[in-house]
Amino acid sequence: MVVWNKLKITxxxxxxxxxxxxxxxxxxxxxxxxxxxxxxxxxxxxxxIGLPNNVIRKAAIACYESEINIVSxxxxxxxxxxxxxKTVEFDIADEGPGIPDIELAMEQGYSTADRQIREMGFxxxxxxxxxxxxxxxxxxxxxxxxxxxxxxxxxxx
Amino acid sequence: xxxxxxxxxLNLKVRSASDKLNNNVTGGYTGDLLSDVIANSHEGDxxxxxxxxxxxxxxxxxxxxxxxxLTNSCEPTGETLEKANQEKIPVMIxxxxxxxxxxxxxxxxxx
Numbered sequence: 001m002v003v004w005n006k007l008k009i010t011x012x013x014x015x016x017x018x019x020x021x022x023x024x025x026x027x028x029x030x031x032x033x034x035x036x037x038x039x040x041x042x043x044x045x046x047x048x049i050g051l052p053n054n055v056i057r058k059a060a061i062a063c064y065e066s067e068i069n070i071v072s073x074x075x076x077x078x079x080x081x082x083x084x085x086k087t088v089e090f091d092i093a094d095e096g097p098g099i100p101d102i103e104l105a106m107e108q109g110y111s112t113a114d115r116q117i118r119e120m121g122f123x124x125x126x127x128x129x130x131x132x133x134x135x136x137x138x139x140x141x142x143x144x145x146x147x148x149x150x151x152x153x154x155x156x157x
Numbered sequence: 158x159x160x161x162x163x164x165x166x167l168n169l170k171v172r173s174a175s176d177k178l179n180n181n182v183t184g185g186y187t188g189d190l191l192s193d194v195i196a197n198s199h200e201g202d203x204x205x206x207x208x209x210x211x212x213x214x215x216x217x218x219x220x221x222x223x224x225x226x227l228t229n230s231c232e233p234t235g236e237t238l239e240k241a242n243q244e245k246i247p248v249m250i251x252x253x254x255x256x257x258x259x260x261x262x263x264x265x266x267x268x
Binding site: 032035036043060061065068120 | 190192206220
């Protein structure tokens with residue numbers, strides 16, 4: 001069950017009751033100065049836990065792209081990380097414009113990024129696709145003018 | 158091969174983290190789209206790019222690149238250098254365009 005209310009997310013599943021690590025990271029929309037810092041921190045946490053390199057690689061890609069999406073498009077957001085013996089899970093919520101057409105947003109090359117974001121090398125329309133490719137479970141839901149919720153699960157072999 | 162060898166062979170200018178030039182280089186990646194670099198580059202790569210802003214440091218740090226080389230004599234911004242020194246990522250400059258620089262580094266690495 002996921003309760004999503006003003007960025008307060010509570011996730012209860014049988015698997016996540018038995019977690020190895022759990023933390024929540026706030027992301028400020030529009031601030032590119034620290035964009036990517038949370039993902040670097042998450043990668044370091046997963047390394048310290050001793051997860052396999054391939055799991056760390058996928059989690060770092062998924063976390064980075066999610067972080068950049070919040071910075072690029074939302075007012076604020078939160079990245080919740082839960083590591084269980086079998087999974088790395090991210091519950092990511094933002095307050096922002098939302099995504100009117102998720103199917104279109106998932107297409108490689110489609111982006112609503114403005115010129116400034118594109119000039120920095122972001123907004124290539126690869127982010128959501130990269131996240132999906134790095135995930136075993138990818139569930140994106142959104143409400144226009146409210147925000148977007150993304151659940152990502154990466155299995156640990 | 159380490160970063161210092163590539164600097165000497167290709168006459169690069171070092172702009173940050175000059176104490177980290179012994180980083181081992183195991184491969185390379187050329188690209189200006191950050192999502193492409195995040196998805197497809199590897200730890201130990203030397204990253205060749207035209208982007209000069211501070212977010213390249215976060216990408217290189219996350220991917221554990223050996224260093225970043227800016228092409229066409231492009232200079233990094235002040236924020237980029239500050240971040241690169243904090244994160245200990247060597248940022249270097251080449252006067253070559255990306256195509257030539259990539260070819261030269263490829264040849265050095267496959268020798």
